[in-house]
Amino acid sequence: xxxxxxxxxxxxxxxxxxxxxxxxxxxxxxxxxxxxxxxxxxxxxxxxxxxxxxxxxxxxxxxxxxxxxxxxxxxxxxxxxxxxxxxxxxxxxxxxxxxxxxxxxxxxxxxxxxxxxxxxxxxxxxxxxxxxxxxxxxxxxxxxxxxxxxxxxxxxxxxxxxxxxxxxxxxxxxxxxxxxxxxxxxxxxxxxxxxxxxxxxxxxxxxxxxxxxxxxxxxxxxxxxxxxxxxxxxxxxxxxxxxxxxxxxxxxxxxxxxxxxxxxxxxxxxxxxxxxxxxxxxxxxxxxxxxxxxxxxxxxxxxxxxxxxxxxxxxxxxxxxxxxxxxxxxxxxxxxxxxxxxxxxxxxxxxxxxxxxxxxxxxxxxxxxxxxxxxxxxxxxxxxxxxxxxxxxxxxxxxxxxxxxxxxxxxxxxxxxxxxxxxxxxxxxxxxxxxxxxxxxxxxxxxxxxxxxxxxxxxxxxxxxxxxxxxxxxxxxxxxxxxxxxxxxxxxxxxxxxxxxxxxx
Amino acid sequence: xxxxxxxxxxxxxxxxxxxxxxxxxxxxxxxxxxxxxxxxxxxxxxxxxxxxxxxxxxxxxxxxxxxxxxxxxxxxxxxxxxxxxxxxxxxxxxxxxxxxxxxxxxxxxxxxxxxxxxxxxxxxxxxxxxxxxxxxxxxxxxxxxxxxxxxxxxxxxxxxxxxxxxxxxxxxxxxxxxxxxxxxxxxxxxxxxxxxxxxxxxxxxxxxxxxxxxxxxxxxxxxxxxxxxxxxxxxxxxxxxxxxxxxxxxxxxxxxxxxxxxxxxxxxxxxxxxxxxxxxxxxxxxxxxxxxxxxxxxxxxxxxxxxxxxxxxxxxxxxxxxxxxxxxxxxxxxxxxxxxxxxxxxxxxxxxxxxxxxxxxxxxxxxxxxxxxxxxxxxxxxxxxxxxxxxxxxxxxxxxxxxxxxxxxxxxxxxxxxxxxxxxxxxxxxxxxxxxxxxxxxxxxxxxxxxxx
Numbered sequence: 001x002x003x004x005x006x007x008x009x010x011x012x013x014x015x016x017x018x019x020x021x022x023x024x025x026x027x028x029x030x031x032x033x034x035x036x037x038x039x040x041x042x043x044x045x046x047x048x049x050x051x052x053x054x055x056x057x058x059x060x061x062x063x064x065x066x067x068x069x070x071x072x073x074x075x076x077x078x079x080x081x082x083x084x085x086x087x088x089x090x091x092x093x094x095x096x097x098x099x100x101x102x103x104x105x106x107x108x109x110x111x112x113x114x115x116x117x118x119x120x121x122x123x124x125x126x127x128x129x130x131x132x133x134x135x136x137x138x139x140x141x142x143x144x145x146x147x148x149x150x151x152x153x154x155x156x157x158x159x160x161x162x163x164x165x166x167x168x169x170x171x172x173x174x175x176x177x178x179x180x181x182x183x184x185x186x187x188x189x190x191x192x193x194x195x196x197x198x199x200x201x202x203x204x205x206x207x208x209x210x211x212x213x214x215x216x217x218x219x220x221x222x223x224x225x226x227x228x229x230x231x232x233x234x235x236x237x238x239x240x241x242x243x244x245x246x247x248x249x250x251x252x253x254x255x256x257x258x259x260x261x262x263x264x265x266x267x268x269x270x271x272x273x274x275x276x277x278x279x280x281x282x283x284x285x286x287x288x289x290x291x292x293x294x295x296x297x298x299x300x301x302x303x304x305x306x307x308x309x310x311x312x313x314x315x316x317x318x319x320x321x322x323x324x325x326x327x328x329x330x331x332x333x334x335x336x337x338x339x340x341x342x343x344x345x346x347x348x349x350x351x352x353x354x355x356x357x358x359x360x361x362x363x364x365x366x367x368x369x370x371x372x373x374x375x376x377x378x379x380x381x382x383x384x385x386x387x388x389x390x391x392x393x394x395x396x397x398x399x400x401x402x403x404x405x406x407x408x409x410x411x412x413x414x415x416x417x418x419x420x421x422x423x424x425x426x427x428x429x430x431x432x433x434x435x436x437x438x439x440x441x442x443x444x445x446x447x448x449x450x451x452x453x454x455x456x457x458x459x460x461x462x463x464x465x466x467x468x469x470x471x472x473x474x475x476x477x478x479x480x481x482x483x484x485x486x487x488x489x490x491x492x493x494x495x496x497x498x499x500x501x502x503x504x505x
Numbered sequence: 506x507x508x509x510x511x512x513x514x515x516x517x518x519x520x521x522x523x524x525x526x527x528x529x530x531x532x533x534x535x536x537x538x539x540x541x542x543x544x545x546x547x548x549x550x551x552x553x554x555x556x557x558x559x560x561x562x563x564x565x566x567x568x569x570x571x572x573x574x575x576x577x578x579x580x581x582x583x584x585x586x587x588x589x590x591x592x593x594x595x596x597x598x599x600x601x602x603x604x605x606x607x608x609x610x611x612x613x614x615x616x617x618x619x620x621x622x623x624x625x626x627x628x629x630x631x632x633x634x635x636x637x638x639x640x641x642x643x644x645x646x647x648x649x650x651x652x653x654x655x656x657x658x659x660x661x662x663x664x665x666x667x668x669x670x671x672x673x674x675x676x677x678x679x680x681x682x683x684x685x686x687x688x689x690x691x692x693x694x695x696x697x698x699x700x701x702x703x704x705x706x707x708x709x710x711x712x713x714x715x716x717x718x719x720x721x722x723x724x725x726x727x728x729x730x731x732x733x734x735x736x737x738x739x740x741x742x743x744x745x746x747x748x749x750x751x752x753x754x755x756x757x758x759x760x761x762x763x764x765x766x767x768x769x770x771x772x773x774x775x776x777x778x779x780x781x782x783x784x785x786x787x788x789x790x791x792x793x794x795x796x797x798x799x800x801x802x803x804x805x806x807x808x809x810x811x812x813x814x815x816x817x818x819x820x821x822x823x824x825x826x827x828x829x830x831x832x833x834x835x836x837x838x839x840x841x842x843x844x845x846x847x848x849x850x851x852x853x854x855x856x857x858x859x860x861x862x863x864x865x866x867x868x869x870x871x872x873x874x875x876x877x878x879x880x881x882x883x884x885x886x887x888x889x890x891x892x893x894x895x896x897x898x899x900x901x902x903x904x905x906x907x908x909x910x911x912x913x914x915x916x917x918x919x920x921x922x923x924x925x926x927x928x929x930x931x932x933x934x935x936x937x938x939x940x941x942x943x944x945x946x947x948x949x950x951x952x953x954x955x956x957x958x
Binding site for chain 2 (some may be wrong): 132133135272274275276278279280281283284285286287288289290341343351352353354355356359363370371372373374375376377378380
C-alpha cells in the first residue's frame with residue numbers, strides 16, 4: 001500500500017552553477033534538516049569535505065550535503081545511497097530505523113521522537129558546527145504519513161529549542177483528497193498544530209498541483225504549438241544532466257519542481273544581484289502576524305525558452321503566469337483571494353523597470369488587505385537558472401490557502417464523527433502489558449460503541465502492511481510485533497473489509 | 506577640508522561607489538572647458554575632499570563601507586579596484602555574514618550595538634587620515650534593515666564621537682510600492698532617529714530618479730545602476746568644488762559646513778532636496794546647447810512648482826503676491842501647489858556663469874516670512890564644467906518639497922500600525938510599540954512644521 005505522497009530525492013542538478021557546490025562556495029551556509037517522510041529527502045546544501053569544492057567531469061567529488069536524512073525505514077535512504085547522489089551523503093548523516101511509523105503521527109512524534117532525540121540533536125550540532133553562519137533550516141516532509149509528519153514536526157520543535165535564532169522554513173507536502181492513507185487527516189491536523197507554533201515559514205505543496213504542472217509541461221512540449229522555441233526537456237521537470245540515471249521515476253519530475261523552488265528561494269543568498277533578498281527578509285516581509293506564515297508559491301516559466309533574447313511580451317507573460325491558478329504549487333487561486341503580502345524573486349536579465357511595469361500592470365487585478373495595499377517585496381538576482389534567461393518565484397501570503405485547510409478539517413471531522421476511533425498507544429513496555437491494555441480497550445470500547453461480538457478491530461501493523469483481524473476473545477496478534485499499533489474500532493469498517501484485504505496484496 | 510563618506514547597506518554601498526566613480530571621472534577630465542590653472546586647482550580641491558593619496562598610485566577614497574552581508578561590499582571593492590583610477594582602502598570595510606533582513610530593529614538594536622566598536626574604529630581611522638575633517642557624509646536607504654537601522658545607529662554614534670563635525674545623511678526614499686513591504690515602518694523609524702542626530706538629510710526619491718531615467722535619460726530597461734548614476738551625478742554636482750560668494754579666489758574649504766550654514770537655519774527644518782538641470786543621455790550632449798537664462802528659468806519653476814525634473818513642469822504655478830495671506834486666492838481653477846522655501850542654494854558650473862542673473866531666486870515671495878531673503882538664498886559658482894556638461898545648474902533646497910511623500914509614508918505606516926501587522930518582528934529585537942509611537946509623533950511634528958511655512 002504505497003501512499004501517493006512519495007518523494008524520492010530530486011535528481012542531481014545538472015549545471016555546476018546550480019549544483020550544491022555553489023551553495024557552499026557562495027559563502028552562505030545552511031543546514032538542512034530533512035525530515036524524510038515515508039520516502040526520501042532533499043539535500044539542500046552542501047559542505048566542503050576537503051580543502052575545497054571539487055568538480056571532476058561534472059561530478060561533485062569532495063562535497064558533502066549539509067543535510068540530515070531521517071526515515072524510520074531503510075528503503076528510500078538506501079536507494080539514495082546507491083543512487084547518483086551517493087557521493088554527496090555519507091552514513092553519518094543518516095538516521096534510520098527498520099520498522100517505520102505506520103502512518104501514525106504519534107508513533108513518529110512521540111515514540112521515535114524521544115527515542116532518537118539525542119541522536120538527531122548530535123547530528124544537527126555536528127552539521128551546524130561546520131557552518132560559518134547558520135541562517136536557516138529547511139525541513140522537507142509530508143503531512144499525511146507518520147515519520148514525515150510526526151517525527152518531522154518533532155525535529156521542528158527540536159530545532160526551535162536548540163537553535164532558537166535560526167530560521168525554520170518548512171516545505172510541507174499536503175495529502176490530496178484521494179489520499180490512500182486512512183489516517184492522513186489526523187496526521188496532518190496534528191502536524192499543522194506543530195507547524196503553526198514552531199515554524200517561521202511554511203510552503204505548502206500539493207501533489208495534485210505538481211502533477212498538473214508536469215502534465216501541462218508535457219503537453220506544451222509535445223504539442224509543438226510553441227514550435228522550436230520550447231526545448232523538449234524543461235529544466236524544472238527534467239534533469240538532463242551528468243548524473244542522471246537511465247530510468248526516471250514517476251515522481252522525479254514532481255520532485256524537481258520542489259527542488260527548483262528551493263533553489264530559487266535561495267538564489268539571492270548564493271549569487272550577486274542588484275537587489276538582494278535574503279531568507280530572513282522573506283519572513284520579515286511576508287509574515288505580518290506570527291501564525292499567518294503559510295506562503296503559496298508559484299514558479300514561472302515552466303519551460304525553457306530557446307531564445308535567449310527575450311522579447312518584452314514574454315517577460316511580461318512570466319509575471320502574469322505567476323499569478324494564474326495553473327502555476328500555483330497548491331490547488332488555489334490567489335487572484336480571487338485576498339493578499340496579505342506578496343514577494344517576487346526574479347532571476348536573470350530583468351531590471352527594476354521591468355519589475356515596476358509588471359507590478360503596476362498586475363496590481364489592479366489583485367486584492368490586497370486594506371492595511372497593506374502596497375504589500376510587494378522584490379528581489380533581483382542577476383544569475384538565471386541554467387537554461388533560462390530569467391525566472392520568477394512568487395510567494396504569496398494569501399487567503400487562498402484556506403480551501404486546502406478547510407478540506408483537511410472536513411476530512412478530519414468526517415473521520416472523527418464517523419466514530420472511527422483511533423486509539424493510539426504510545427507507550428507500551430511489554431507484550432503482556434500490551435495485551436492487557438488491548439483487552440481493556442476492547443472492553444471499554446465495546447461498552448461505549450456497542451461493539452458486538454462480530455465487530456472486529458483492524459490492527460494495522462505497519463511494517464509488513466499486514467492487517468490482522470482481532471476478534472473478541474481471540475486475539476490474533478503476533479507477539480513479536482513492536483508495541484505500537486493502530487487499532488481502528490468501527491462497525492462501519494466491516495463493509496470495507498474486503499477493500500482493505502485487497503490492498504494487502 | 507575632507508569629507509569621510511560612510512556607505513551603509515546594499516543601497517549605500519552601490520551609490521557610494523557610483524559617487525566616487527563620477528567624481529573621479531569628472532576630475533580626470535583634463536580640460537574641463539576652463540583654463541589649465543583653474544582645472545588644476547579644481548582637481549586638487551576635489552581630491553583633497555574625497556580621496557587620499559598616500560603611498561598608492563591611485564587615489565584612495567575616503568570612505569568606510571559597512572554592510573551586514575558580504576556580497577555587495579566585495580563586489581563594490583573589486584569594481585573600484587578594477588577601474589584602475591581609484592580604489593577603496595583595503596582595511597576600511599566591515600561586513601558580516603547575514604544581513605539585517607529588512608528589519609530596522611535588527612540593524613538598530615542588534616547589529617548596531619554588537620559591532621559598534623569595530624565600525625567606530627574604522628571611522629576614527631579614516632577621520633584621522635584627514636588633515637582637516639569637514640564632516641561625514643552617510644549614504645543609506647530608508648527601506649531596508651542595514652542602511653536604515655544600522656545607519657540610524659551609526660549616525661548617533663558619529664554624533665557622540667564627533668560632536669562638532671557636520672553630519673549630512675544622504676537618504677534614499679524607497680519606491681512608493683514594490684520594494685520592501687515594511688518599508689514605511691523602517692522609514693518612519695529611520696527619519697525620526699536621523700532627525701535627532703544628523704545636521705541635515707539630503708533626500709533622493711527612487712520614484713523621481715526612475716522617472717528621470719525613463720524620460721530624460723531615455724533608458725528603456727532601467728537598472729539600479731542607471732538610477733545610482735543619476736543620483737551620483739546630482740550629488741557630484743553639489744559636492745565638487747565651487748567658489749562661494751565669501752570665499753574669494755579659493756575653492757570653498759568646507760563644503761558640508763557651507764551647505765548647512767546656507768540651508769539649515771533652524772534645527773526643525775533639515776530636509777534637503779536636490780534638483781539638477783540639464784540631464785540627458787551622453788550622446789545627445791554634443792548636439793545640445795543651453796543658455797543660462799533658460800536653465801535658470803526652468804530651475805526656478807521647478808522649485809516653485811515642486812517639479813523634480815525639467816519635463817512636465819507646471820508653469821501655471823506662481824508665487825503668491827506679497828501681502829495676500831492665502832496663496833490660493835488667485836482665481837484659477839487649479840489649486841496652486843506652490844512650494845514655499847526656507848532656503849535655497851544654486852550651484853552653477855560652466856562658462857559665462859558670471860553673467861548669470863539669479864535675481865528671480867531672490868524674490869521674497871518664494872520664502873517664508875521669518876527669514877531675510879538675502880540670507881535665504883545663496884549661490885556657488887565655478888567656471889569649471891562638470892561631468893561633460895558644458896553648463897549645468899543644481900539647486901539644493903530646504904522647502905516643502907517632501908511634505909507629500911512624508912505624509913504618505915507616515916500615513917501608510919500608521920495604517921499598518923493600527924492593525925498591528927508586523928509589529929512582532931520588531932518587538933523580537935526590542936523595538937516596542939511605544940518606540941513606534943514616539944517616531945510617529947516626531948514626524949507629525951516635522952510635517953506640521955513644514956506645512957505651516
